Amino acid sequence: MSGSDRVRQEEGGLLYVVATPIGNLDDLSERALQVLSKVDLVAAEDTRHTGRLLQHLGLSKQMIALHDHNERGRVAKILEVLGEGRQVALVSDAGTPLISDPGYIVVREVRAAGFPVSPIPGPCALVAALSVAGLPTDRFLFAGFLPAKGSGRRSALTELSAETATLVFYESPHRITDLMADLVTVFGAERECVLGRELTKTFETFYAGSAEAVLAQLQGDPHGARGEFVVMVHGAAPLPAGEGASLDTDKLLGLLIKELPVKKAARIAAEVSGLGKNELYQRALELKGN
Template identity: 50%
Template sequence: MSAQLFVVATPIGHLDDMTFRAIEVLKSVSLIAAEDTRQSAQLLKHFNIETPLTACHDHNEANRIHQLIEKLKNGENLALISDAGTPLISDPGFKLVRAAQEHGIRVTPVPGACAAIAALSAVGLPSDRFSFEGFLPSKSSQRLSQLEKLKDETQTLIFYEAPHRILECVKDMQAVFGADRAVGFAREITKTFETIKKMTLSELVKFIEQDHNQQKGEIVLVVGGATTEKDLSQAKLDEWLQRLLQDVSVKAAAQIVADLTGIKKKIAYQRALELTQSQD
């Protein structure tokens, strides 16, 4: 048989999540391409895997590809792993996989842990349609711009975020998506201090501000999609507006409904006016 490139998922925290197949594949190949050889060496040692490692990360992947492809063409099976989870998901490896396919080399996935999917499965937000957005830009202005492009998306959105940026990121999400948009917060999945919660963005800002430990570790944010106008029935719109008009002005009621549902503010405002006039 011709050689194969195995794309192998590794644990994101709990070592017991390593699959039997992953261990056997890593033992059987002639070389493992790893994002960080020092970290991967600890994983291999734990499972008594003696296969040699070579670095394949963002800074050297383009230069390393030729060497790895030549090994594959010469009949050597190779494996690709990242620091944790499934390779290529916000990790290096895409260029190597693409090159292997271009050379007619079989690419075989060895599935396992993935932080994005693990978070989605546990936070209680719709999972029938979702979009993985990876890491947002580190600068607030660029992050806000990217979020603005996503605010009307109706599918669930999944993001990774660095711990030192998590508070500012969630504040920017609140500014763009609205304070009451639902969000799942998954931190340190499968690890000792695993935290998985669902709340609103405004509640999450307070939660992170009040507990500095929530600004540590690996974090996944799962944000509920926007509600479209067609999803809001006339009866429900009237119900919300009538309740709000008991306490706030027409303008404020329209703004709140627009923020919560995604309906255009001018439509909510016009209907609020009609309801107010009908009661006079």
């Protein structure tokens, strides 16, 4: 902590970023409880949801809503409170704020104004899921929520198809089977996947196996389309140096040009294969013509 941060903290103007439970309320840390007990204002993604948590903790706090649609407009209010030497807690509906949740604009502006920002660590769905997935975690890429529409989702997956790090996504229950079907199509039926559903809650469930097998497990489970999901996918096998040309580029281009303009399809295929963009552009035009 810098000297200026220490002065600010002694004066009291401080923003806490507080992780809250993702399901099981017993996962709230003692430190998080202490912070929520002492702050002057709670900036919550959903004040009704956070209100229930505070009520469970026996706390009554002034709250303001801070979500994707109003975050920029809340900066002034939070800076005003901090400027008065008071303290603010930023919380999301569940887990660690800013991890696929609103808050980064506020944190950036609060820092720019010279106030310290202190993390109160705790539950995070992607970390909890990875810890029990049995997939490599020395490198992973968190991509949050993929596009809701099928064409956009398949395009995003295609761009990630050659990524060697473990991939992590969040997905909602009404799109989970569509996502798994697209994973089978784009990544192949045998790509290893692990899904975590309702983490830390009563009906916590994990599905593991090939993409095709996990899709079948979901479709066979009457509760498979309930709850929030963390989707983890084993990274692609790294290509030996100079073997980009061994990819089935026609198949890759064929998938891409169904969803994207030829120019963009060629660019993505070039990134995945290591082949020349102009060469792939010409080939994509031929395939589209046929």
